[in-house]
Amino acid sequence: MARVSVTVDGTRYSDEVEPRTLLVQYLRDTLGKTGTLVGCDTTNCGACTVLMDGRSVKSCTVLAVQADGHEVTTIEGLGNGELHPVQQAFHECHALQCGYCTPGMIMSSVDLLSRNPHPDEQQIREGLEGNLCRCTGYQNIVAAVRQAAETSAEVGA
Missing domain, CATH: 1.10.150.120 ([2Fe-2S]-binding domain)
Known part of the structure; x- marks a missing residue:
């Protein structure tokens, strides 16, 4: 297991994850951020795109441990209560x-x-x-x- 500390939608999370856990799995399964969708698991469709430190990444090809120390914005956190x-x-x-x-x-x-x-x-x-x-x-x-x-x-x- 590996410890990750990630800021997601403005909230800091610290969790133990398996080193092979994908960022999309961490967001959906651990944090309940189900607006980040899984379409293909092969980086082809882009349904899982989130912002990491302000840049778009396909979260099905980023490991959760790679997001350690970074800031992730999901579709749920984009508008801060209003539509972006x-x-x-x-x-x-x-x-x-x-x-x-x-x-x-x-x-x-x-x-x-x-x-x-x-x-x-x-x-x-x-x-x-x-x-x-x-x-x-x-x-x-x-x-x-x-x-x-x-x-x-x-x-x-």
Whole structure:
């Protein structure tokens, strides 16, 4: 067993985990953060995307011990009680159908906008390349990211 100390959604957790425990398993099974979804376990779909120290990572390919000492933000911790501008834009632009990919898409979008606050359509599509959606056709997802960028620029975020 290995001890990990991780800040998740602003709360510090310290737990014993098996060294082979994936971050997604730790988040879901130990901490109950079930908004982080498991889609493929092979880093292909992006449903498990979270932010680690502000950068998107696929939590099915990160070991919990690798997150030791780091700060992780899940979809549950993103809005601090309110919808984050990206979450709001996804809602307003109808950027989901079944919703399975949505948490990962939103987390990747937040990372993209933190690095590039004014992406064009091509940059948005490239920024979301590692996240798959089988339902929407991506048009509304791209529109949501664009709207979130515009909204953030308007409020000076």
